[in-house]
Amino acid sequence: MRVRRPSPQTAAVLSTLAAAGAGWSHGYDLCRVLGLKAGTVYPILIRLAERGLVETSWETGPPRGRPARHRYRLSPDGAELARALAEPSPARAVARVVPRTT
Amino acid sequence: MLDMWQLLLDLATAGLPERRRAWGSALRAELAAIEPRAERRRFALGGAWAALRSGLPGGAWMLVGGVALAVAGGTFAASRWSLAHGAGGILGFWMTTPSVLLCVVALVAAWRTRSFGSGLRTGALAALAALLAALAVGVPEAIVWADRHAGYLSTGDAVPPTWESAVRDVLRPEFLLAMLVFWTPATALGAGLGRLRRSGRVADDQGGLEGHRAR
Numbered sequence: 565m566r567v568r569r570p571s572p573q574t575a576a577v578l579s580t581l582a583a584a585g586a587g588w589s590h591g592y593d594l595c596r597v598l599g600l601k602a603g604t605v606y607p608i609l610i611r612l613a614e615r616g617l618v619e620t621s622w623e624t625g626p627p628r629g630r631p632a633r634h635r636y637r638l639s640p641d642g643a644e645l646a647r648a649l650a651e652p653s654p655a656r657a658v659a660r661v662v663p664r665t666t
Numbered sequence: 667m668l669d670m671w672q673l674l675l676d677l678a679t680a681g682l683p684e685r686r687r688a689w690g691s692a693l694r695a696e697l698a699a700i701e702p703r704a705e706r707r708r709f710a711l712g713g714a715w716a717a718l719r720s721g722l723p724g725g726a727w728m729l730v731g732g733v734a735l736a737v738a739g740g741t742f743a744a745s746r747w748s749l750a751h752g753a754g755g756i757l758g759f760w761m762t763t764p765s766v767l768l769c770v771v772a773l774v775a776a777w778r779t780r781s782f783g784s785g786l787r788t789g790a791l792a793a794l795a796a797l798l799a800a801l802a803v804g805v806p807e808a809i810v811w812a813d814r815h816a817g818y819l820s821t822g823d824a825v826p827p828t829w830e831s832a833v834r835d836v837l838r839p840e841f842l843l844a845m846l847v848f849w850t851p852a853t854a855l856g857a858g859l860g861r862l863r864r865s866g867r868v869a870d871d872q873g874g875l876e877g878h879r880a881r
Contacts, residue, residue: 592696592709602693602712603719610689610720620688633699634692 582646588635617642671710681783754822769856776860785857
């Protein structure tokens with residue numbers, strides 16, 4: 565089976581979410597931290613969420629006059645993939661965790 | 667006061683397919699939490715681009731590619747025909763033919779999905795592709811026109827002093843913006859007409875990023 569490493573941007577998103585641990589992150593904060601545009605970060609978040617690597621939830625109790633924001637954090641599978649990507653021999657490690665991704 | 671960036675994102679995320687709808691809400695809510703104007707602009711443009719790509723119905727890229735090819739081929743044919751017949755510039759072609767194509771493309775996309783938003787997003791992407799196609803052919807053709815002392819490619823009403831001047835005429839920002847603005851009503855009309863379909867099977871309302879599917 566062909567193994568594809570995640571794109572550098574996807575790996576960066578995974579790494580940033582991994583650094584946040586169990587805490588939730590907002591999309592705009594990810595854009596700022598990574599220096600990426602929303603047009604890059606959101607399709608990655610969508611893809612990761614659809615593959616079960618990222619969990620999403622809506623903020624509870626947003627300030628008056630502002631809609632609730634969407635929040636993101638790694639799922640256990642996502643955390644495992646992020647750890648695998650951080651290993652010295654990532655190709656083999658990624659292959660163990662996920663057979664095919666971008 | 668009209669919030670242009672919120673409006674842009676609202677339009678781009680309108681009528682997203684069911685499985686993408688929450689992401690449209692997420693983008694809008696995130697923009698509402700951003701205050702610096704430059705950051706709002708940056709986020710809204712990026713978010714609109716993400717929504718454009720995420721909310722495309724199946725087969726949209728084929729339609730977009732078809733429009734680009736048709737506009738490129740049409741631009742070349744119109745240019746050479748006008749040169750051969752001394753018929754002036756091809757501004758008329760650029761204003762009318764892409765409008766018709768974009769109307770049809772938006773109609774087809776909206777008709778298949780029964781979604782105005784899908785039609786509009788497909789039409790918007792096709793408009794960008796049409797613009798790029800017009801420029802890709804228009805720039806070298808403008809040089810040909812300048813070389814033959816036939817006038818500016820757009821209007822044919824004067825001979826440009828240099829080929830650089832001929833190219834700059836095609837690349838004027840206000841000219842490019844005017845084309846996009848001129849094409850917009852036809853695109854919206856097509857999406858609106860396509861949305862009139864009320865019964866029958868939805869071809870592919872699940873949208874999905876073509877690129878994501880491919881991966």
